[in-house]
Amino acid sequence: MFHASEVFAFARAIEQKGQAFYQAMAASARDDKVRKLFQRLxxxxxxxxxxxxxxxxxxxxxxxxxxxxxxxxxYMQALVDSNVFPKDLHPETLPKQITTDIEALNFAIQFEKDALLFFSGLKNLVSVTETAMIDELLRQERRHLCELHSALQNK
Structure with a gap:
């Protein structure tokens, strides 16, 4: 029997790493618009x-x-391990490795794309009544992706 609660623990960890990444990138962003975008994300x-x-x-x-x-x-474990913030990647240390706003935006775009793939898989693990919440999270992640892409295009 598969326990969806385990996957939600993965999803929570992904979001925690995403939050830490955006906080770190906001602190090191050079452009004020990029900083504000990362803070909101x-x-x-x-x-x-x-x-x-x-x-x-x-x-x-x-x-x-x-x-x-x-x-x-x-499948879900492979998505987490290989794409969405691999275990050996620590968001807090990324500002030392990502030195420009363009690099940060590109990394964030990849993160959001990987998160979208993972969260799409979650839809198969929840009841029909709970898919609305997953759909809303997917909508927000798609919006994040669009905003990041737009910010990159304006650099």
């Missing part, structure tokens, strides 16, 4: 953490259709 990631806590509190064990036992859990 950090706040929104904080709200997403609360949203995932709420979803996790309602989560029940779920048996998703799989080709082999553990397939879906392995």
């Amino acid at each position: 950090a706040l929104e990631e904080g709200q997403h953490i609360l949203d995932f806590d709420q979803l996790a509190s309602k989560a029940t064990p779920y048996d998703p259709p799989e080709s082999y036992p553990g397939e879906y859990e392995a």
